[in-house]
Amino acid sequence: MKKIITLLLVSIFGGAITLTSYKVFIEKPNYVVVSENTGNGYFNTSYLPTSAKGAGINEIDFTVAAQNTVNSVVHVKNVSISSGPTTIAEFLYGSGGSQRPQVGTGSGVIISSDGYIVTNNHVIANASQLQVTLNNNKTYTAELVGTDSNSDIALLKIDANDKLPYLAFGDSDNAKIGEWVLAVGNPFNLTSTVTAGIVSAKARDLGGMTNQSFIQTDAAVNPGNSGGALVNTNGDLIGINTAITSQTGSYVGYSFAVPSNIAKKVVEDIMEYGNVQKGILGINSIRTSTPYALNKGINDVDGVYIAGVEEDSGAFDAKLQEGDVLKKVDDIVVHKFPDLVGYISTKRPGDKIQVTIDREGEMMEVPVILKERQTLVIPELGLEVKNLNKEDQKKFKTKKGVKIIGVPETYRGYDLEGKVLLAVENNEIDDISDAKNLFSNISKYSNTSITIINEKGERVRRIFQ
Template identity: 55%
Template sequence: MKKILTLVVVSVLGGIITLGAYKVFLEENKSMVLTTSEIQPAFVTTNNTSNLNSAYNAPDLTLAAEKSLNTVVNVKNLAVSSNQMTLEDLFYGRSTQRAQIGTGSGVIITSDGYIVTNNHVIDNSQELSVTLNNNKTYTAKIIGSDPKTDIALIKIEADDALPYATFGDSDQVKIGEWVLAVGNPFNLTSTVTAGIISAKSRDLSGSNSQSFIQTDAAVNPGNSGGALVNTNGDLIGINTAISSQTGSYIGYSFAVPSNIARKVIEDIMEYGNVQNGILGITGGALNSGIAEKIGVNDTQGVYVDSVVEDSGAEKAGLKKGDIIKEIDNIKVSKFSDLTGHLSAKRPNDVVSLIISRDGQLKTIPVTLFKNNTITLPLVGQVKNAKSDDLKKLKASNGIKIVQLDAKYADYWKNNGVEEGSIITSINDVKIKTIDDAQNILKNRSSYESLRIELINTNGEKERYNFR
């Protein structure tokens, strides 16, 4: 009997403990779950609102695409190249010339059919054709080109007035700004890709001669010569190059700024060639190492290492050691910032420089001069000689050496040839100006030796023959 009572009591106590545990633990957990589920919707709602705001703020690129598509054309270049002759070619009397077809893009810039493209798109062409976005094809003629900037101007005779691009101001584009690249990659006509401005004044040559706009808009072979436009559809660049180990796009593309392209084609139309305005300095961009070497605290800007004789810089009073900080209110942090802006200028244009001299900022206006120096192979920089230069060395004609080529400077100096020597003839033809020298070099065969006669700074006549 006692065992039965004990069993009943234990059962009752077990039930009480079980019920108590349920009330204390399980019901409490249920409350925690409900609380969590009530908080979660608030979190999700906030996230949805953020996504809606992002979509609302995203740029609408449809207007820019619609505006620019009909202004971009497909350019087809039929060129003839000579391949190396084989024994089989010789035996059968076959020609080694082969026809090659290259394609690229171009941008219509006037209603009567002027088109800007890249020089490398139309280079060596035997026949040039342009296909519009409406699939009409026309024969094109080359008006002019500039290999230095890789810009060319061609023209078609269309039946009707053509839609054309409006130039924007490439100096005003900002890093991070949305852009569209419009062109014909891989013969896929009327292709539009989007990206942002990744960098400005980008030099790929290492010689401070380039000043590209860099973007991450996808550009591939066939896009060359096409349009880079802003969200308004204004032309801010001509797509020109990509950085790639494969030959296809991997994230970086480069465009000639519209201000440079516009200046080049205007020069070609007005003068037949490109008019370059020269500042007249040599130097380089500052960094910590160079700043320490020349004894200045600045690490941004372009330092002036030397001033070219009779240049606009010399006449304006620039000196060795000056640091150029701005040009026409554009900050100069590297040499390509300076050369990029000057590439859009002509002789007699005036630019405003802000320079640092002995720690003090000064504003100096400089009138740009026409380039009166050229690079003579193996020699260096030469310029037209003044009458005093000729009289000093008793020369009746010639051009003056102003800077020896760094690679061959020791050779020349060991032979008594210094800056100031007068070159009187090249390849047995007397020269009076650098134009004479350029014409001789232009017509010289690649197999022909280079023969130079000069009068050194000691007044001695010498002759050099380079093969």
């Protein structure tokens, strides 16, 4: 027994000696030195507070926003009547043809409990009958209240017995790039469909489509979703889904929405005035990517370079000048022209704004009162005209007509610029609105006569073919 105890003690003692020797003589020390380092490391680290749910898509809860939205998004069916030959014989021999109904579909968003619905203008264009189907499959005949083709917004109204679920307009100016959003539509009458994505960009200009400012998102939007809702994770309506860019006609990763602030203003104008009241700043700009901008040294301007100021506009009255660079309007920082367009589109004539400009290196704040558009390019002939001011009325001794301030190359030989256009086809013109309506009704295939007057009071009739 004593031998066993002695052997055990010797083993323990020997193991302790061996471990100590290893730690002291063999093992290399491995220290971590902690010090304050203000220089840049290999990785940049954000020390902003992180949500307890994390930032991954799997941790974000879209269910509340989806539940609050789906019942407020509707299916819109547009029935239009087209006429024309339906057979080869009718086409060749002109035997009348027949009228055929054509059906187009899209989505819409209920914006009031009494049945006002906002959708895209292109969804309801040329409609002879409009039908709206709710998410509960109830169908109603809709009335067209008004449209604005420039913003691609239309307002419908249905009469329902019960109060309807609706979405309130959010503030699209507060939408952030990278913010999660839901695109909710009712395509193909499948009841409301929800897709998720982020805000990819703001103030997007699609070039060929009107002078507009869109919210870009990567939430999947297909043609049947046009007119549907773009909402944030709180369920706030921040846009009306409008367009996609695709060679196939289907979603390929880019979709665009009219910002809610623009849509709201259009809807309010239609309801209050019957048309859209457009406040105009009255400046001309140039694209920074053009050879002209490169030659002028303004291709890298951060802001909107003012290349010209329209006479009798708000900018003209505020004495903005060619060469000024517009940097800010009210609280909105302006980097490019669509930033400015998007904000001005929410304003009306008579609204006062504060613009910040860079004039030869000096920053200036200038108040500007927006006005109605004073100029117009009239259809067919392409003449640019403006309303007469008091000085024009005195100079030409007339209160009627519009002044010709721009002439296309085709008609430069007619000596029109600087004259006052009084009438077209013996119909008197009061202002640019009259000019637009009268020239819209003329045929491009027949002769058109106009009456102009010069500063001497001499009236001349010109005939265009």
